[in-house]
Amino acid sequence: MSVATRISAKSRSWFVDFVKDKELFVASILMIFVFSIAGTRFFTLDNIANILRSVSIGGILTLGLSFVMITGDFDLSFGSATGLLVVIEMIMLDQGVNMWLVFLVMIVLGLVWQFINAMLVVKVRMPAFIATIATWNMARGLIFWITKGKTFYGDYPDAFAFVGRENILVFLPTCAIIFAVLAFFAYMLGNHTKFGRHLYAVGGNPEAARYAGIDSDTVRILAFLMSGLAIGVSAIILGSELCCAPAGAGDAFQMQGIAAAYLGATVFKPGSVNIGGSILGSLLLVVIENGLVMMNVPFYYKYLIQGLIIVGAVSFITIKKRNSSIAIQSKI
Amino acid sequence: MDSNIILGCENLTKRFESTLALHKVTAGVRKGEILGLVGENGAGKSTLVKVLAGELRPDSGSIVFRGKTVRWESSNEALREGIGMVHQRPLLVPEMTGLQNLFLGKEYARRGLLDEVAATEASRRLIEKYPMYPDMDLTKTPKEMSAGEKEILAILRVLSYDPEVLILDEPTASLPRQETATLIEMIKKLNVERGVSIIFISHKLEEAFGLCDRIMVLRNGKYVGDLMREEFKRERVIRLMIEEDISLFYPPKTEEVGPVTLEVTNLRAPGVNNVSLEAHAGEIVGMYGLIGAGMSEVLESVFGLNRITGGSIKLKGEELCLPSVSVMKRKKVYLIPSDRHQLSLFRNFNVMENMTIAHLASLLPETIIDSAKEHKLATNQANKMTVKCSSVSQAISELSGGNQQKLVVARWLMEDVDILMVDDPTVGIDIGAKRDIYLLLRELTRMGKTVILISSEISEILGMSDRIYCMKHGRITGVLTGDQMTQENVLRHIL
Ligand SMILES: Nc1ncnc2c1ncn2[C@@H]1O[C@H](COP(=O)(O)OP(=O)(O)OP(=O)(O)O)[C@@H](O)[C@H]1O
Ligand SMILES: [Mg+2]
Numbered sequence: 150m151s152v153a154t155r156i157s158a159k160s161r162s163w164f165v166d167f168v169k170d171k172e173l174f175v176a177s178i179l180m181i182f183v184f185s186i187a188g189t190r191f192f193t194l195d196n197i198a199n200i201l202r203s204v205s206i207g208g209i210l211t212l213g214l215s216f217v218m219i220t221g222d223f224d225l226s227f228g229s230a231t232g233l234l235v236v237i238e239m240i241m242l243d244q245g246v247n248m249w250l251v252f253l254v255m256i257v258l259g260l261v262w263q264f265i266n267a268m269l270v271v272k273v274r275m276p277a278f279i280a281t282i283a284t285w286n287m288a289r290g291l292i293f294w295i296t297k298g299k300t301f302y303g304d305y306p307d308a309f310a311f312v313g314r315e316n317i318l319v320f321l322p323t324c325a326i327i328f329a330v331l332a333f334f335a336y337m338l339g340n341h342t343k344f345g346r347h348l349y350a351v352g353g354n355p356e357a358a359r360y361a362g363i364d365s366d367t368v369r370i371l372a373f374l375m376s377g378l379a380i381g382v383s384a385i386i387l388g389s390e391l392c393c394a395p396a397g398a399g400d401a402f403q404m405q406g407i408a409a410a411y412l413g414a415t416v417f418k419p420g421s422v423n424i425g426g427s428i429l430g431s432l433l434l435v436v437i438e439n440g441l442v443m444m445n446v447p448f449y450y451k452y453l454i455q456g457l458i459i460v461g462a463v464s465f466i467t468i469k470k471r472n473s474s475i476a477i478q479s480k481i
Numbered sequence: 482m483d484s485n486i487i488l489g490c491e492n493l494t495k496r497f498e499s500t501l502a503l504h505k506v507t508a509g510v511r512k513g514e515i516l517g518l519v520g521e522n523g524a525g526k527s528t529l530v531k532v533l534a535g536e537l538r539p540d541s542g543s544i545v546f547r548g549k550t551v552r553w554e555s556s557n558e559a560l561r562e563g564i565g566m567v568h569q570r571p572l573l574v575p576e577m578t579g580l581q582n583l584f585l586g587k588e589y590a591r592r593g594l595l596d597e598v599a600a601t602e603a604s605r606r607l608i609e610k611y612p613m614y615p616d617m618d619l620t621k622t623p624k625e626m627s628a629g630e631k632e633i634l635a636i637l638r639v640l641s642y643d644p645e646v647l648i649l650d651e652p653t654a655s656l657p658r659q660e661t662a663t664l665i666e667m668i669k670k671l672n673v674e675r676g677v678s679i680i681f682i683s684h685k686l687e688e689a690f691g692l693c694d695r696i697m698v699l700r701n702g703k704y705v706g707d708l709m710r711e712e713f714k715r716e717r718v719i720r721l722m723i724e725e726d727i728s729l730f731y732p733p734k735t736e737e738v739g740p741v742t743l744e745v746t747n748l749r750a751p752g753v754n755n756v757s758l759e760a761h762a763g764e765i766v767g768m769y770g771l772i773g774a775g776m777s778e779v780l781e782s783v784f785g786l787n788r789i790t791g792g793s794i795k796l797k798g799e800e801l802c803l804p805s806v807s808v809m810k811r812k813k814v815y816l817i818p819s820d821r822h823q824l825s826l827f828r829n830f831n832v833m834e835n836m837t838i839a840h841l842a843s844l845l846p847e848t849i850i851d852s853a854k855e856h857k858l859a860t861n862q863a864n865k866m867t868v869k870c871s872s873v874s875q876a877i878s879e880l881s882g883g884n885q886q887k888l889v890v891a892r893w894l895m896e897d898v899d900i901l902m903v904d905d906p907t908v909g910i911d912i913g914a915k916r917d918i919y920l921l922l923r924e925l926t927r928m929g930k931t932v933i934l935i936s937s938e939i940s941e942i943l944g945m946s947d948r949i950y951c952m953k954h955g956r957i958t959g960v961l962t963g964d965q966m967t968q969e970n971v972l973r974h975i976l
Pocket of ligand 1: 497498500502520521522523524525526527528529569869870878881884909
């Protein structure tokens with residue numbers, strides 16, 4: 150014991166910490182450089198505003214998903230749930246319901262949706278994958294039932310377009326500001342509060358969390374409710390952006406969210422989904438997509454890219470973990 | 482190098498970023514020898530054997546096996562060549578049965594289908610060949626096995642490769658007396674009858690003295706000497722290990738105990754059968770029994786982790802309707818569980834976060850966690866409990882086994898405690914740290930706190946307890962006090 154070295158209160162240099170374990174992320178940033186050289190219009194004010202606009206909905210949904218994934222659960226239903234909410238939103242507006250009341254209803258419905266998922270997963274103890282595949286399909290079924298498979302067009306107040314289509318400042322889209330604010334709060338909540346710490350604890354070792362006096366069930370339910378909030382807000386923005394309710398609205402965000410969360414899992418806390426990573430992951434994904442559009446690559450390549458990113462990020466994390474034998478040990 | 486050396490290394494150096502884990506180590510095990518490897522927590526024992534068994538690559542230096550310099554591509558290659566290693570923490574697949582784990586990677590199959598019958602037959606032959614635990618139930622999964630059974634399963638698995646050199650990293654750390662004795666016997670037999678050379682790591686010196694032909698000491702990653710059988714002396718080894726004279730003594734017991742603080746009456750819960758016990762202020766209450774006799778289950782139920790089906794729990798005379806962990810924490814009743822990996826450590830957290838996780842509400846009540854304060858709290862506690870890490874931001878997977886254990890104990894001693902329940906706190910901890918923990922527990926009782934201690938080491942229970950509850954099949958079979966606390970009496974009650 151006499152030889153045990155005393156540790157100083159100084160942590161490692163931030164630069165070493167930053168460069169470590171971020172191969173995949175660095176690769177993505179390199180891609181952006183390729184785009185900015187290839188597509189000359191990439192770094193224009195217009196395009197940047199465009200990117201910010203496109204990141205908001207997917208980004209907010211990714212934040213919600215991240216909370217769920219941090220605790221070790223999963224959600225396949227948030228995309229179509231958002232679509233369902235948009236349908237309800239447009240119908241309510243068409244009926245002349247007050248816009249702010251509709252917004253409130255969206256938030257409440259988002260929370261209700263994820264509360265149902267949470268009950269299935271946390272209380273009934275269904276595997277999250279199965280439970281949310283089921284609710285995902287239920288959402289799609291409901292959408293088709295209500296819209297008969299056709300895009301719903303209806304009346305809406307002029308002010309409605311403000312959220313999804315207009316700018317708050319000269320070139321800053323309103324929805325980008327909403328995303329930035331939510332991202333900030335999510336980041337603080339996830340990384341600097343007790344609740345955030347509990348989320349990571351439950352995801353890391355649920356048994357140990359129980360022994361440490363953390364109520365895992367409540368933490369997991371709250372994580373789902375965070376995602377519910379994200380669904381509500383996203384539905385408001387998406388409705389306003391589209392000003393109609395196509396039957397497939399929201400679906401595209403599902404894979405985008407999953408890809409962004411896994412991409413983000415390669416940074417900051419390598420190997421686990423984390424809020425900071427998800428914010429950067431969402432941004433990168435949209436930038437890549439935008440770069441492809443700039444290079445006149447057909448839009449459907451984006452699905453290929455998303456799939457590749459999931460495969461790449463997850464295998465990267467898995468291989469990393471396999472290479473440290475200790476990580477495998479502690480899985481037991 | 483000594484030509485008798487079957488597996489050895491020369492000038493081996495291994496660095497992990499900021500830690501020099503091995504520094505120019507030259508060592509080796511001779512043919513047919515049992516070599517003991519001892520040293521403080523973090524001295525580099527596990528690192529050394531991992532390098533020898535091909536699990537880690539050395540930065541410099543060479544490995545010599547059967548007189549030839551070798552370069553292991555993987556631990557599998559080393560295993561095939563005849564070097565079998567059982568980790569400090571057995572690597573088993575928790576969801577598979579014992580049998581499936583035993584032949585993992587070389588399953589018995591017929592026409593492409595798994596052949597359970599052949600596997601069962603092979604396992605029987607294996608167990609007969611190395612008689613260590615004849616009534617081992619291989620249909621159980623590691624999840625359902627005790628620490629001892631898991632260790633035995635892991636050793637059997639390696640033995641199925643008939644290794645020439647067998648490396649055992651702290652195999653007895655969490656084994657109770659009976660299994661330890663059997664295991665030691667078996668190791669001897671392996672060595673004598675089959676000529677297997679053995680490297681044996683342990684923090685229990687008596688055990689090493691009884692078993693080994695030679696003992697080698699590591700200190701801070703350096704080789705500091707070895708002793709032959711005739712030179713085995715506690716003081717000599719310890720002096721080599723830590724350059725300090727230390728005798729593992731048990732601090733004096735409590736003379737007078739205070740009022741009852743915890744009273745459990747007719748408790749029924751999973752694995753607990755009508756248990757009644759009481760503990761007083763200023764007292765260390767020991768609990769002892771065979772693996773699975775229900776000691777841990779009693780503490781877990783009291784701590785609110787298991788559903789209680791009958792009986793009552795009173796804290797300082799006040800009956801608790803429904804104990805839960807958060808209520809217990811508020812009443813300053815803590816439990817340090819035994820299996821640190823499964824029940825205590827968060828591998829996605831660093832040292833600091835692992836410490837503070839149980840105290841966020843009380844020690845860091847600000848809405849936004851004050852990270853400077855958290856860092857300071859954790860650093861102080863790590864220094865106080867001599868948890869060896871490069872900084873509290875280090876990942877816990879990079880800590881040596883013993884230091885992970887110290888971290889778990891450190892976590893629960895960050896705050897004031899009234900009743901401390903500890904389940905085998907000194908597993909894998911070196912002598913110095915053990916002494917510190919003993920002193921700490923006594924210090925607590927001197928301040929009028931209550932300690933309930935479970936241990937797999939009977940000498941620890943006898944040395945530390947003021948009173949001992951003996952358990953068998955989930956029941957209390959005897960309470961021993963004063964002069965009655967002897968090994969014979971304890972064994973009589975638990976067998
Ligand atoms: N993967 C790693 N990354 C960084 N440091 C490591 C790693 N593995 C071990 N270390 C460090 O190397 C040193 C030696 O560790 P090792 O596990 O060999 O100790 P040990 O002698 O087996 O101790 P114990 O008795 O506690 O098991 C320790 O300081 C430990 O923190
Ligand atoms: Mg070790």
